[in-house]
Amino acid sequence: GAVVSQHPSWVICKSGTSVKIECRSLDFQATTMFWYRQFPKQSLMLMATSNEGSKATYEQGVEKDKFLINHASLTLSTLTVTSAHPEDSSFYICSAPPRRENYGYTFGSGTRLTVV
Amino acid sequence: GDSVTQMEGPVTLSEEAFLTINCTYTATGYPSLFWYVQYPGEGLQLLLKATKADDKGSNKGFEATYRKETTSFHLEKGSVQVSDSAVYFCALLKAAGNKLTFGGGTRVLVKP
Numbered sequence: 297g298a299v300v301s302q303h304p305s306w307v308i309c310k311s312g313t314s315v316k317i318e319c320r321s322l323d324f325q326a327t328t329m330f331w332y333r334q335f336p337k338q339s340l341m342l343m344a345t346s347n348e349g350s351k352a353t354y355e356q357g358v359e360k361d362k363f364l365i366n367h368a369s370l371t372l373s374t375l376t377v378t379s380a381h382p383e384d385s386s387f388y389i390c391s392a393p394p395r396r397e398n399y400g401y402t403f404g405s406g407t408r409l410t411v412v
Numbered sequence: 413g414d415s416v417t418q419m420e421g422p423v424t425l426s427e428e429a430f431l432t433i434n435c436t437y438t439a440t441g442y443p444s445l446f447w448y449v450q451y452p453g454e455g456l457q458l459l460l461k462a463t464k465a466d467d468k469g470s471n472k473g474f475e476a477t478y479r480k481e482t483t484s485f486h487l488e489k490g491s492v493q494v495s496d497s498a499v500y501f502c503a504l505l506k507a508a509g510n511k512l513t514f515g516g517g518t519r520v521l522v523k524p
Contacts, residue, residue, distance in 0.1 A: 338516060340514045345511065401458070
């Protein structure tokens with residue numbers, strides 16, 4: 297089945313540095329990738345939608361300059377958290393929509409970001 | 413806007429117990445409904461889905477019926493196992509390719 301590989305699975309960084317999270321579709325082409333953020337004991341919050349070859353669409357309240365999203369190719373989408381602060385610590389998950397109507401969305405395994 | 417509400421956890425059960433996780437939704441039109449499961453340290457996996465009213469989704473012993481009259485999609489399993497310990501998310505989708513709207517997630521812990 298469809299697999300989305302997300303790396304790294306966890307990362308610790310210092311305040312003020314930037315962190316890049318990658319999501320790769322391994323056996324299919326993902327023209328769209330959804331990026332979610334999950335707070336402890338809370339649900340997934342959609343941050344933005346990346347589309348190959350065009351600018352990402354951000355949800356209301358999400359800082360475009362802090363969360364840089366790039367969809368470089370049909371198999372790679374990246375989220376870069378710039379100038380990270382402790383409040384950016386969270387679990388980030390990517391997801392690709394189904395290739396066919398009866399398939400489910402494919403999720404990456406998530407990245408736990410801790411900013412110290 | 414669209415929203416999904418599911419019961420808060422954690423839900424702690426003994427093995428072979430009956431599990432119910434309530435899920436209700438608010439949406440215009442006719443959304444598709446899903447249950448996703450997140451095992452420790454992993455991403456979300458589709459558990460089951462239903463695309464129209466009265467449809468029943470089933471997988472791995474889990475079932476959920478799309479009830480339009482009550483706007484609900486409750487998840488049930490008759491006899492849980494320790495391996496069912498996970499976080500379960502109810503979600504809705506308005507149209508193919510659009511974003512999923514998730515409920516808050518329910519953590520389930522099954523003890524031997």
